[in-house]
Amino acid sequence: MTSTAAAPNTSPAVGGVQTVRRVITYLLLATTVIIxxxxxxxxxxxxxxxxxxxxxxxxxxxxxxxxxxxxxGPLAGLLxxxxxxxxxxxxxxxxxxxxxxxxxxxxxxxxxxxxxxxxWVADAITAGWDPYGLAVGIVxxxxxxxxxxxxxxxxxxxxxxxxxxxxxxxLIGLTxxxxxxxxxxxxxxxxxxxxxxxxxxxxxPVWQLVLQSLVWxxxxxxxxxxxxxxxxxxxxxxGFANVxxxxxxxxxxxxxxxxxxMLTLWVILKLVTGMPEPIAVTLDPLGIAxxxxxxxxxxxxxxxxxxxxxxxxxxxxxxxxxxxxxxxYAASGVGVxxxxxxxxxxxxxxxxxIRSLLLGGxxxxxxxxxLxxxxxxxxxxxxxERVATPGRRIYLVIIFGVSALVALITLxxxxxxxxxxxxxxxxxxxxxxxxxxxxxxxxxxVLVAAYHFAIWRNDRTSDVAEExxxxxxxxxxxxxGDSAEIVDAVRASTGARVTVLQRADAxxxxxxxxxxxxxxxxxxxAHVLVVAGVKGKVAVIPLEG
Amino acid sequence: MKQEAGRPDRTLIAILSIIAAxxxxxxxxxxxRGGPPDVDPTxxxxxxxxxSRAMVDSDFESARGFLASELLGDCDRADPNTxxxxxxxxISSTINDDKAVVRLSMERGSGEFGxxxxxxxxxxxxxxxxxxxxxxxxxxxxxLCYNQGISK
Numbered sequence: 001m002t003s004t005a006a007a008p009n010t011s012p013a014v015g016g017v018q019t020v021r022r023v024i025t026y027l028l029l030a031t032t033v034i035i036x037x038x039x040x041x042x043x044x045x046x047x048x049x050x051x052x053x054x055x056x057x058x059x060x061x062x063x064x065x066x067x068x069x070x071x072x073g074p075l076a077g078l079l080x081x082x083x084x085x086x087x088x089x090x091x092x093x094x095x096x097x098x099x100x101x102x103x104x105x106x107x108x109x110x111x112x113x114x115x116x117x118x119x120w121v122a123d124a125i126t127a128g129w130d131p132y133g134l135a136v137g138i139v140x141x142x143x144x145x146x147x148x149x150x151x152x153x154x155x156x157x158x159x160x161x162x163x164x165x166x167x168x169x170x171l172i173g174l175t176x177x178x179x180x181x182x183x184x185x186x187x188x189x190x191x192x193x194x195x196x197x198x199x200x201x202x203x204x205p206v207w208q209l210v211l212q213s214l215v216w217x218x219x220x221x222x223x224x225x226x227x228x229x230x231x232x233x234x235x236x237x238x239g240f241a242n243v244x245x246x247x248x249x250x251x252x253x254x255x256x257x258x259x260x261x262m263l264t265l266w267v268i269l270k271l272v273t274g275m276p277e278p279i280a281v282t283l284d285p286l287g288i289a290x291x292x293x294x295x296x297x298x299x300x301x302x303x304x305x306x307x308x309x310x311x312x313x314x315x316x317x318x319x320x321x322x323x324x325x326x327x328x329y330a331a332s333g334v335g336v337x338x339x340x341x342x343x344x345x346x347x348x349x350x351x352x353x354i355r356s357l358l359l360g361g362x363x364x365x366x367x368x369x370x371l372x373x374x375x376x377x378x379x380x381x382x383x384x385e386r387v388a389t390p391g392r393r394i395y396l397v398i399i400f401g402v403s404a405l406v407a408l409i410t411l412x413x414x415x416x417x418x419x420x421x422x423x424x425x426x427x428x429x430x431x432x433x434x435x436x437x438x439x440x441x442x443x444x445x446v447l448v449a450a451y452h453f454a455i456w457r458n459d460r461t462s463d464v465a466e467e468x469x470x471x472x473x474x475x476x477x478x479x480x481g482d483s484a485e486i487v488d489a490v491r492a493s494t495g496a497r498v499t500v501l502q503r504a505d506a507x508x509x510x511x512x513x514x515x516x517x518x519x520x521x522x523x524x525x526a527h528v529l530v531v532a533g534v535k536g537k538v539a540v541i542p543l544e545g
Numbered sequence: 546m547k548q549e550a551g552r553p554d555r556t557l558i559a560i561l562s563i564i565a566a567x568x569x570x571x572x573x574x575x576x577x578r579g580g581p582p583d584v585d586p587t588x589x590x591x592x593x594x595x596x597s598r599a600m601v602d603s604d605f606e607s608a609r610g611f612l613a614s615e616l617l618g619d620c621d622r623a624d625p626n627t628x629x630x631x632x633x634x635x636i637s638s639t640i641n642d643d644k645a646v647v648r649l650s651m652e653r654g655s656g657e658f659g660x661x662x663x664x665x666x667x668x669x670x671x672x673x674x675x676x677x678x679x680x681x682x683x684x685x686x687x688x689l690c691y692n693q694g695i696s697k
Contacts, residue, residue, distance in 0.1 A: 273576070334564055341571040343632075344578060349594035350601065351581045352632030352652060358575045362568065378557050430636040433650055434664065443567075447560050454556035 022092060025083055026101040032076035033105065037139050039068025044135035089156045099151075099158035103165040106147035110169055110223075113140035114176065118219045122212040126204075163233065164240045170227035171244060176220025178256070178299050182291045184213035190287030197280045234306065242314050249303035250321030253296050258329050258367055260293025265363035275356060311492065313390050320395040323376040327399070329368025331444040336361030339440035346433040382458050396456050403449040406441060413438040471524040472496040476543075478503060479532040486532070489513045494520055496528070511536040589645040589671045590638050592678045596669075600687045601628045608689055613672050613679035620690035628653075628686055636666065643673035651684060 042065030082088060092098050117137035124130070151157050151165050191206040228234050233241065263285045270282050307318045340358035372378075380386060417435040432439070475496045479486060480503040487498045516530060516538050525542035533539050584591040592611055599608040603625065609617065632652040639646050652664040667684035683689075 334567065337567055337571050340575060341567065344574045346634050348581050348632055348634040349584055349590060349649075350597050350631055350633040353630050354575050356630075358571055362572075365564070365568070379554075382554075424637070430634060430650060433634040447563065451556055451560050 018091065019095070019097070022095055022097045025079065026097055029076065029079045029083065030101060030105055032072045032079060033143065034108075035068045035072035036076045037109075037143050039065045039070070039072060041136045041139040043069055044139060045132060048131045048135055084150075084156065093156060094159050096160045099161040099164060102147055102151050102158060103161065103168065106144055106151065106165050107168050107172070109140050109144035109147060110172060113137050113144050114172070114219065114223065116140065118176070118216050121219070122215045125211050125215070126208055161240060162238050163236045166227045166231045167233050167236070167241050167244050170224050170231075170233045171248070173220045173223030173225075173227060174248065174299070176216050177218075177224055178220070178253075178295050180213045180215070180217030180220055182256075182288065182295045184210045184217055184291075185294060186287035186289075186291035187213060188287075189290050193283050193286060194280075197283065237310065242310065242317075245303065245307060245310070246314060246317045246321055249300060249307050250318040251325055253299035253303060254322045254325050254371075255296075256292050257296030257300050258326065258371055260289050260291070260296055262329065262363050262367040263289030264293060265367055266360050269359040269363055270356060273355065273359065275353075277353070277356075316389050317391050319375060320389075320391055323372060324395065324399070326368050326371035326375055327448065329364050330372050331368070331448050332441075333361050333363070333365025333368055334444040334447065335437075335440035337365060337440070338443045339436050342432055342436035342439060346430070348433075381455060382462070384462065387459050387462050393459070396452055396459075399452045400449065400456075403445045403452075406445045407449075410438040410442040410445070414442070471522075472520065472526075472528050474499065474527045475520070475530055476501060476527070477530045477532065480505070483532075486513050486516055489517050490520065490530070493517045511538045587677070588638070589640065589647050589669070589678045590635050592671060592680065593633075593635075593647050593649070593669045596680050596683070597631075597633060597687055600689070601631060605689060611680050612689065613674060613681050616681065616690050623688045623691050631686070645671040645673075645678060647671065649684075651686075653686070 042061065046062065046065070083092065113136075117134070120133040120137060123133065148165070187206065187209045194200045194203075267282060267286050267289065275282055304318075307315055337358060338361075340354050340361055343352075343354045343357065377386075386392070414435045417431055417438075421431040421434070472494045473496055475490055475494065475498045477483060477486065477490065477498055478501045483500050487500060490496065491498050511532055515536070516532060519538040519540050520528065520530070523540055523542060527543040529539075529541040529543055531539040531541070581594075584594045586592060586595055596608055596611040599605070599611070605625065609620075612620075630653065633649045636648040636650055638648070647669045649667050649669070650664055651667045668682075669680060669684070670682045671678045672681050673679075
């Protein structure tokens with residue numbers, strides 16, 4: 001959290017045997033907490049159904065719950081007391097294992113508690129109110145609240161990985177919210193289509209299915225809103241928050257949006273070309289397709305507006321991630337098109353639906369291709385400005401890596417089919433028939449790799465210097481007053497992690513931002529102490545380690 | 546810089562042309578060809594084709610006509626399958642006197658996005674009865690009688 005980020009003790013914790021002790025302690029703590037929670041929820045389940053069960057011989061179940069609660073519970077309490085003591089926490093607070101434990105446990109607890117509560121509410125709509133199913137949700141909600149309280153504790157909360165657990169929680173909320181909304185809207189569209197085609201014979205009432213999806217949508221939205229706005233995840237710019245933002249805006253929502261567009265286009269193409277299949281089958285994916293496109297666009301547009309307010313690195317990473325996702329769609333479209341083309345070459349005795357396969361490939365190629373053209377802008381791909389984009393080389397290396405992996409797998413498949421064809425003496429057609437998927441993907445991969453290799457070679461001959469190398473890992477800045485501007489500038493120019501030590505005496509004439517950045521220019525050290533000193537002077541002291 | 550920018554542009558044009566060519570050829574080939582050709586019905590492959598077509602079209606009476614008499618004697622009717630997007634390609638056909646085995650690659654659910662269909666290798670066994678090839682065993686999707694599919 002923001003309050004703990006500015007905590008005074010940010011130096012790393014003592015390692016060695018202490019690290020081993022911490023790993024073992026937190027592993028034991030996590031195990032005992034999970035066992036105790038499952039025992040408690042089992043007992044609570046029995047408590048909630050105490051006057052309803054007519055016949056029960058489940059002594060083993062009760063014994064398990066009692067053992068879990070009464071043995072693991074006190075042990076968890078003891079372990080927690082040992083780790084939570086002032087003396088222990090003073091040692092462990094700065095260790096990275098403490099936030100990792102909290103993050104894992106609170107994420108697990110949040111998942112168990114929300115899934116259990118939301119499905120309980122969704123079931124209550126159809127099956128009626130039954131307190132029995134609430135037990136797991138209640139116990140794990142308490143576990144989550146407990147870990148959330150520890151995470152936010154002003155004196156004992158972790159000093160490393162600021163904002164990681166709430167950021168993950170906001171992602172979980174967003175996933176539930178968007179997923180629930182997609183299913184609700186998709187169900188509505190589907191039922192509208194079904195009234196036209198009249199093909200459905202038996203179905204639950206539509207309002208019921210929509211309402212059940214909306215439970216997840218509303219629950220997820222609440223969870224997201226709490227973490228995103230109330231806990232301020234929206235304005236966080238830690239490394240973790242930035243990665244998460246790029247994942248949401250550049251990859252996840254973008255992929256959902258593109259998938260929706262692609263499925264919609266596929267249905268339209270099938271309608272236009274007049275498939276020899278029932279109209280209800282053709283229109284079947286339309287509900288989810290339209291809903292994915294709409295909700296994906298909603299999430300995308302909202303997060304894209306946040307990305308525009310972030311640093312150049314985040315903006316560029318986001319753009320490159322979107323280009324990569326579009327490229328993946330376009331490439332698989334090429335692969336499927338080649339696959340469909342090869343399917344016509346073998347004389348099948350029963351042919352299947354090659355047209356539908358081809359139209360699927362074409363829609364992926366069209367949607368992916370257009371989105372790639374818009375995000376990558378290939379006509380100006382080699383201008384100096386673009387070559388100097390931060391992260392471009394990383395992007396190219398990732399493309400080469402993925403291409404190599406796909407090529408390896410498809411070549412193995414093709415080789416296997418070739419040898420089995422040679423060894424068992426099947427017909428020549430059967431080789432193409434059995435390896436056409438792999439051949440399609442290999443073609444697409446070769447095209448992708450060829451284009452990016454040309455880009456790579458061109459980049460190397462251009463005048464742009466290598467990407468900025470991080471010469472400084474950490475900067476400790478001694479300053480007075482509000483130093484946010486200086487921190488941002490130092491971070492932007494060096495890429496280093498910046499820690500601020502506040503001066504007790506107020507310094508009236510601090511050096512300006514440009515002077516501090518200029519003083520760091522050319523310095524190369526793992527850790528640098530910067531003292532924004534008296535009368536506008538800057539002292540830069542490289543430190544060991 | 547102009548000359549340097551030339552190389553990726555040329556590569557891009559080349560790649561776009563390749564993709565366009567693939568798309569155009571695929572569209573023309575896929576949309577101009579008719580269904581699969583009829584295989585000579587006196588061969589084992591031809592019988593497999595006729596039998597499978599009848600099963601896919603749920604024309605069980607015609608399909609019965611292709612079964613060997615030993616099966617028809619005590620046919621315990623299987624639940625009919627709905628078969629969609631089935632694709633069958635002959636791998637090999639072996640004739641051994643009055644018995645034959647036709648090996649096929651069968652792909653189910655093609656027509657989604659290429660990867661969702663799953664392909665496996667299956668076999669039909671046939672027997673010659675009165676100068677015609679008759680089906681003895683089939684892949685499970687295409688069974689008409691429960692007792693068929695157990696090759697003797």
